[in-house]
Amino acid sequence: MSKYALLALDMDGTLLDDDHVVSQETANAIAEAQQAGVTVMLSTGRAIQNALPYAEELGLNGPLIVVNGSEIWRNPQELYMRYLLDRDAVQQMLNLSEKYDTWFWAYSTKALYNREKWSGEVDQEDWLKFGYYNEDVDVLSSILAELQAIGGLELTNSALTNIEINPAGISKASGIRTVCELLGIEMSQVVAVGDSLNDLAVIQQAGLGVAMGNAQDAVKQAADVVVASNNEHGVAEVIRRFIL
Template identity: 60%
Template sequence: MIAKYRLLALDMDGTLLNDEQIITPTTVEWIQKAVNAGVHVCLSTGRAFVSALPYAEQLGLETPMITVNGSEVWRAPHEIYRRSLMDPKLVQEMYDLAKADDIWFWAYSLDEVLKQDNWDGDVTGREWLKFGYHTEDDELRHKLLLRLQDMGGLEITNSSPHNLEINPLGVNKAAGIKEVCKLLGIEMSQVVAVGDSLNDLAAIQQAGLGVAMGNAQKTVKQEADVVVATNNQDGIAEVIQKYIFTEAAASVGSK
């Protein structure tokens, strides 16, 4: 059986992983069924590679990976294909904004994750991939968003309603998935992209089938083609059962 969809691009936190940060046995089982049917399963995450890798290994995946919201595309685990670095001047400006309003922040360099409590603000000598902020003060977060938009050169999303995640302009999961498609020789129309937050939005909008988890942010649900169960209710298993195997069976039956 040849599936209509050839690539399943999965966000991790709030999507593949439940709230306990694990992949349930049911979800593992259905992902293995998809892989055995010839579907490429690609982790597409805001996490750093070292944080995503154990889950790829748990699933036995040797397929491409997208990490740090698309700042890194891996041909296979440990084999980097493309990396997009952030201008250190922009990192310095974002650091200064955080300090001015005492907003919790973090930044991903190639070597480590630096946070408000372990970073002196020195941007030299490091290669930067992503910057992030967290505040539950909606007014402050909105003010910060406007300042970031004025800076230019930034791709601004989030991975929760209370944070902002910043990558170089044009770097996002959708762009990463397009590169993975080229590596695999498939089209975006053959992709199922699944997620729950604004850093998944572009991928969900541009994939052949865009899927929002039941726990997704409102905007993501509105833009998705379908909404499935939550990350605590094996929503990924539902995606595979309903939209990969059912579609495959339908395409065989129509021949």
């Protein structure tokens, strides 16, 4: 029997290959882990509606962490906890997108908005996450400095070209700690796998923190082990080497 009880998987760049597909080898390994009694869950920056099809495809009926921990679902049908961004901060983030003429996206509890699809009223909706995309590192650095000055925000990324913003203290790590409480297990019994800064805290806190071969350098340095890339079935490697 595995000493690990929970396998928490990031999606983009981890579970999914570059075509956003779960390989058959990875799907088979996940099924084997579940048959061995290990809870397998998604831990993603995506919203619930973007994560659910993959959970259903893999037969995952337990907890989910979505929007980087701003929502914790007890199971695919039942929301357990939700954490919201301050609306004044969201308005400031929107203003920054205009100041720096940059692409942005924002998850509310109602919809996903972006620069080209913005019909949201900041004061009328509940906001889960905000993000910026820009290939100019200097622009991203300037935005990051202004976000730090706003305060009360958790700042990470899911790629070197973006910034992701959640309420302060809210992350995949905080979400998975809550899931551990729900399941009656310890963080030492968790295997967490990811590739970006929004995975960093949970990789540091899990019993086994795993970086994908395609992970950002900071994530690889923090991880206990590095496995193959998302295009080379790295998640299947994790399961077969450390769980089964």
